[in-house]
Amino acid sequence: MRILAKLVFIAALVAAVPAAFAQGGGNSKIDVEKPWARATPAGAMSGAAYMTLANKTATEDRLTGASSNVAAKVQVHEMKVVNGVMQMREVAGGLVIPANGSVTLKPGSYHVMLMGLKKPLVAGQSLALTLTFAKAGNISITVPIEALGGGSGNGGMGGMGGMGGMQHDQPGGMGKMEMK
Amino acid sequence: MMQARRWIIITMAGVAGFAVAALAIVFAVGAGKAGHIGVASIGGPFTLVDDTGKPVSDKTLAGKPYAIYFGYTYCPEVCPTTLFDLTQWIKKLGPDADKLNYVFVTVDPERDTPKLMHAYLSSFDKHIRGFTGTPAQIAKIAGEYRVYYKKVPTSDGSYVMDHSSMIYLMDADERFDTVITYQEKDASAVSKLKALASQAPTS
Numbered sequence: 001m002r003i004l005a006k007l008v009f010i011a012a013l014v015a016a017v018p019a020a021f022a023q024g025g026g027n028s029k030i031d032v033e034k035p036w037a038r039a040t041p042a043g044a045m046s047g048a049a050y051m052t053l054a055n056k057t058a059t060e061d062r063l064t065g066a067s068s069n070v071a072a073k074v075q076v077h078e079m080k081v082v083n084g085v086m087q088m089r090e091v092a093g094g095l096v097i098p099a100n101g102s103v104t105l106k107p108g109s110y111h112v113m114l115m116g117l118k119k120p121l122v123a124g125q126s127l128a129l130t131l132t133f134a135k136a137g138n139i140s141i142t143v144p145i146e147a148l149g150g151g152s153g154n155g156g157m158g159g160m161g162g163m164g165g166m167q168h169d170q171p172g173g174m175g176k177m178e179m180k
Numbered sequence: 181m182m183q184a185r186r187w188i189i190i191t192m193a194g195v196a197g198f199a200v201a202a203l204a205i206v207f208a209v210g211a212g213k214a215g216h217i218g219v220a221s222i223g224g225p226f227t228l229v230d231d232t233g234k235p236v237s238d239k240t241l242a243g244k245p246y247a248i249y250f251g252y253t254y255c256p257e258v259c260p261t262t263l264f265d266l267t268q269w270i271k272k273l274g275p276d277a278d279k280l281n282y283v284f285v286t287v288d289p290e291r292d293t294p295k296l297m298h299a300y301l302s303s304f305d306k307h308i309r310g311f312t313g314t315p316a317q318i319a320k321i322a323g324e325y326r327v328y329y330k331k332v333p334t335s336d337g338s339y340v341m342d343h344s345s346m347i348y349l350m351d352a353d354e355r356f357d358t359v360i361t362y363q364e365k366d367a368s369a370v371s372k373l374k375a376l377a378s379q380a381p382t383s
Contacts, residue, residue, distance in 0.1 A: 107261065
């Protein structure tokens with residue numbers, strides 16, 4: 001009995017480790033790893049979120065849609081630069097996550113496009129995103145927002161420090177101190 | 181193994197495509213430098229408004245070399261990344277930064293009002309100005325700069341834009357110098373901008 005209890009405890013520990021790194025819960029068929037979104041310039045109406053989607057099952061799944069309270073519409077897009085021309089397309093029929101495989105959404109490739117932003121995405125904050133899969137259903141995640149230069153080939157190396165003072169246009173704060 | 185082979189083919193196709201584009205640019209440079217006015221010349225006269233609503237033309241940029249980039253504010257990735265990179269490069273130019281003009285021209289004039297562009301550009305280096313205009317005015321300048329752009333509808337009734345992703349560097353006489361491609365390495369981009377700034381007429 002003692003041994004069984006110990007085994008259960010160890011099993012629980014082992015199960016908890018991946019859960020700490022991936023969102024989507026222990027029972028989910030899809031792990032959402034390292035989600036992040038790029039901070040948006042002032043007034044921008046669109047933003048993008050990135051992540052790795054790992055399929056833990058032996059059957060293919062598809063990311064068919066997404067929603068967020070910060071955007072009017074969320075779509076899965078693919079970006080490509082072909083002969084110097086940037087092309088962006090909605091992924092038709094959903095983004096395939098192969099059985100026991102994974103797909104990384106990253107700059108210059110697939111991304112979750114947030115359209116009709118209700119407010120700018122500010123570095124250091126986060127946004128709520130619900131991903132819809134054909135088989136795994138809905139998975140709600142929290143997406144940290146990184147600085148504007150985050151993740152790009154150049155500026156991304158600098159990480160959060162890149163933008164310096166430029167991100168600090170906190171709405172509200174200073175405005176309220178206005179003199180009469 | 182198959183996967184690797186496929187990637188090699190894709191890469192080769194990409195390299196070939198890039199070579200064609202590079203050749204076209206080399207041809208354009210040659211034609212531009214030689215002073216020919218032909219199909220390959222890049223740049224030309226335009227009339228637009230800036231992000232403060234003031235009328236601008238090619239004369240506004242005359243006298244200083246300039247970096248000109250075509251994009252749109254609804255662009256989630258390439259445009260903010262490019263403008264962010266440009267912001268970093270301008271910083272690295274130091275005092276030379278003032279020797280150049282920097283312009284972001286929208287290819288989405290229907291949505292990019294001067295006001296929206298002004299707000300958007302407040303997130304980047306203050307040297308960068310935004311130009312917009314009527315769809316006809318934008319079509320004219322894009323044609324002159326050999327910029328490709330196309331409206332692509334999305335399923336929700338909105339649209340995104342395909343567009344050329346490079347920054348054109350033009351000399352003080354509005355002749356094409358070279359391009360900075362999307363996500364070009366910092367050192368290369370900065371040295372191109374420095375070289376351009378060194379051509380600025382000293383007043």
